[in-house]
Amino acid sequence: MEEFQNRALGCLGGLAKHIVFAAAVLLLLLSASSAEELEREEAARYIEPPYQLGDLLEGGIYELINLDGRVSGYAFETEPLAPLPGFSGAPINLFVILTLEGRLIDVDIVSHNEPIFVSGLGEAPFQEFISQYKGYSITDSLVIGVPYGDQSSGSSLVYLDGVTKATASVRIAHETLLAAALKVAREKMQGIGGRAAAKPDLEHAEPLTWEQIVEEGIAGRRVVTNREVDDAFADSIWADDDPVAKDEPDEIYLDLWVVDLGPPAIAEAILEPDSLSQLRNFQELSPDDEPILVIDAGRHGLVTEDFVRNTSPNLITASQDGLPISLRDADLDVELRDGIPGEFAMVLRTDRRLGFNPIDEWSLSVRAVREHGSFRPEIGTVDFTVAHKTDERFFIKDEPPAPVPVWRQAMDARSGDLVVLAGGLAALVPLLLLGQSRLAGFRQYTLVRLAILAGVIGFVGWWGQGQLSIATVLGVVRSLFEGQSLAFLLYDPFSLLIWGVVLLTFVIWGRGFFCGWMCPFGAMQEFMHYLGRLLRLPQIQVPDRIDFWLVKLKYVILAGLLALAILAPTYLDTAIEVEPFKTAITTFFVREWYFVLYCVGLLLLSMVVFKGFCRYICPLGAVMAIGGFLRLRDWIPRRDVCGSPCQLCRVKCNYNAIKPTGGIKYDECFQCLDCVTIHDDDNQCVPLILAKRGRQL
Template sequence: MWRLVLILLLVLAAPLRAQPMADHVVAPYALGAQLTDQGVWSLLNSGGGEAGYIFETGPLAPLPGFSGQPINILVMLDLQGTFIETRLLAHHEPIFVSGLGEAPLRQFLAQYRGHSIHEALVVGNPYGAGQGSDLVYLQGVTKATASVRIAHETILAATLTVARERMQGLKAGPPPRPDPDHDEALDWAALRDEGLARRLQVTNAEIEAAFAGTRWAGADPEARDDPQGLYLDLLAVDLGPPAIARAVLSPDSLAELARQSAVAPDDEFILLVEAGRHGLVGPDFIRNTAPDLLGATQDGLPLALRDADILADLHPDLPDPWQEATRMILRLDRRLGFDPTRDWQLVLRAERQHGMFQPEIGSTDLSLTMSLPERFFLAPSGTVQRPAWREAIEARRIDLLILGLGLAVLFALLSAQSRLAAHRHYPAIRLSILAGVIGFLGYWGQGQLSIVTPIAVIRGLTQGGGLAVLLYDPFSLVVWAAAILGLVIWGRGLFCGWLCPYGAMQEFAHHAGRRLGLPDWRPAPSFARAALWSGPIALAGLVATAFLWPGHAETLAEIEPFKTAITTHFMRPWPYVLWAGGWLVLSMVWFKGYCRSLCPLGALMRAGDLLRLRRWIPRRAECGSPCQLCRVRCRYDAIAPQGQIRYSECFQCLDCVTIHDDPRQCVPLILAVRAKGRRRAA
């Protein structure tokens, strides 16, 4: 019988045969000839003529997701670069497997239809974007921002590769990079004479002429009153070559640019200085986002232009008019095909309003052509990797700052454990920290760790998937770093006792049970010890499934209630809610029952106790024999009858530390005080 079951499991676990490309084509199109070895096919219209291209993103842009495997998306593109279809083919993103389901991801992909690769597509919200902005915003998926960004980067990289090779007649490949060893003496005069610094001047009369014949003509009184005044006086400098950057930036700004370049070596930084009335961005612009009045194109394709969030100070040798002008540093991503040695266009949008209430916005584009000589760059070689992780870090900069400060405070408090445990308000301090963990780290930051991540790491290391996907969720990565550091210092207690949002929810549930007068169930030692084995068994089952039956690994990972309780806020089908909520109800009578039994992540943390370097909980010779007070009061059963601490089961609640240092509770201290009193009386 067991052999039959094993054969059935192997058959189900076998990879499904790939669906033929022809089955993906939607009417009225038909599949043409295969054009490349990477799976790019021609798309034919009903008359048999070439109508576009169809391809899968997997072979062209194998950007790994959180499972270590890429998201594979079908893209149909017409000859003008308009998306006909974007359809999900395969993925293993945990949040979409059984958390939110695939529907939100499919709805996100449906937004590409009808849009063009010539549009500046951005995932997010239109912060600071006016009505005339060229940016096209695609609505992301709440609680799945990183996965959606990976999907967007995959579509963008694969589609632009096809467009450059097939639609523009340009071979897609690694772009040239600035040569760090190229050095030449440059000053302001040399920059200006060689065209390394480009200038664009537009008078009020010229901008008025651009709006002539429209309802926005004459809508700018300042332009009418001063026709020879400058509406735009723009200086643009490509800061990629170090020699050019040294000639235009102050030493402090140059150092900041070097730090940014070290973090993001694929970014090309562009300095803009504007001394006219345009001002570069609108009044609602938010730093570190895509500028609403600026854009860039190369070969007719949009470039991803973003603010670099660097407050630039200019070199003192630059003329005075520029020193007091508006300054801004932008960045362009060379990984998506931007070539600074070929002509590209910096586009500035000039806007006007017509009407008082709900005014209509009119605009015209002002363009400046940019390029740099090839002597400043290295010839491209090899394949350029596409880790788009810096945007994820910048998008959560404030959250990461708050998280870092919070972790620093927590580490400082726990390092002074004796004073913390002896504080008369310690219970309130602990519950306040746990409430913050649930609210900020859990619900807001989505930093609930899961066993899915370590399994993905193992698969990435053993199957060559890489670990770059971890950088797409920097918030959780910082929590992981803190948890690992805690393993070295204290054991599992830092994460399981202080940083796990679902564990904190169980602790609050137990306090609620006490308030409601429910019984406090303490299972028999034999049952408690047996329950400890359920976690390692669950962990072993998950690891085995991930390698032998990978298509079901994410489903089996639902043994963790974290996704239901924290990620989706219990907004899931009733079996998942019953599972996650049931453990919270059980915790009202059995203190943190899930943490102490079935949790596979807890089992991994227990194994990580091997990293712990010291025994940090103080003990006395009387602990365990004859005194059993700490063991009796330990709600985790983490103290052996002989008095030793089982650190692999300790959640760092500090209750035993409180007893140990309190002369009113610790039995050896009480007896010592009494003995001292008797000696004095004698």
């Protein structure tokens, strides 16, 4: 009978793996043709009077015709112009209607496959987010988030409200819209883009002095006196709100210097060695970003007191050819060489892939802000602008910019969380790798493990939204086959860090590290198990014969998800709800009753069947089980007498991951270390107990 079961197990396991592989191949073959452009009739539905669709131009861009028959703008889908992959691997496709002046008439969602909106938060929050763009211009400095400090401080930025729990998805949508709209603006509306873009020539060496830089115009300058500021606010309610300007009219208010630090020869002439080293590290990590040095030798100061490093400066904007240049603090310590003027200096960064061309003239504006009144003061602003360009000899013009920008703000926004997560992983992985037996032998090991799992639920799950999902796996597979970038993973750096460590630990432990230690929903089930024991509920031990079949169910579910992706992709996102992760982790159980009932039912099941979802249902667990075959070592210690005759570890294993022979089924092992505790304890391990008594098995 046992031989029959072993053969059946091998056949069924092999069959399940072949099914999964075949389904994956079919999914890849069919997914390449999934994206299609809208037909003209479908596109016309997004147009409202007094406009109508005109001729279809190259690139899938329609002319927008007004009632008088003249071209008033353009209408287009974003996917052909900026196919930035979302978390499912498919781009977010928006339909954008733009005036000739660059104002957004309307933005609609054509299609997307973002899991958080499809079957998590619902479509309403996404629609509400997209509706915010209507009426704004692409020349506005649009950013996602909330302003720091006083919202009425005269900031030059336009803030759009994001969506809680879906930050990465709305960021992808934001970058998609801006990249596509700016591309249309440059090609169709402004006639821009004929000149080759440029990047710094890192091999160009040239000794320069500050005097040469000023004389050649490599450094742009704008001087504004107090009198000029007063004149700008003359005949307004803010005319007398700067007493310093009144008392010292000929003194300097703003002494603005602008220098492109991308070329090494320029940077070496301006920065001290420590700052220069920081800049070079920055350029290695962000090769597509252009560093811009901004200096104020006056009393303006460039930013407000509320400014936060590594964010967009709220009093500085830039533009080129009438279109905005996105600026962000590069978070570098700036120390200038002797003889260079300036009371305040900062390095800003802008992405050349969004269209910035350093050898073409561009302008930088600094905003002067005045307040009138003490209670809810009225804000007045005036912008002072300096035009600048850098000589072409410092740049290489042959390579065009990358068509799809990679958005980095997600890393910056979650830097604190990433530090904490990285620290926790850096402690946990070596602890399990080097101190496994010591940890398992600790008298209060169970309490230590539960404390770690509580942190995983609270910080990794609810706070960090780092619950890994099968949706990401399917998205990566699709992107790889279609030749798409995997940059969409960068929009959730928190989960990406977990994925990276999990893949690394595959070669050490197999699936155990994630499934046993880093899965928030798995941790929830373990707590429910202990609650069941505390309530003295009967614990159901699944018989080996039934367990033999049930452990294969997760492979069948995985194959079913792949089959749905091929035969009925519109139902795939609903089917992925076999994972209760959105309900338990993403939405805190605030969902439709049937999702909550399913999730709560699985947790209640764990009170009597130890982690039943993880062992029998989880499709991600089916993928993770591959790690059991990829590991490079058998990390659980065994003795010759394990399994024959001693069966204690096997009987105590809640996962049923130990064979009757004593061997470990690593594809089902969750690294709970209970068997390690028994193996090393001479009060529990039968061979050790007998050895103490001078006997042997």
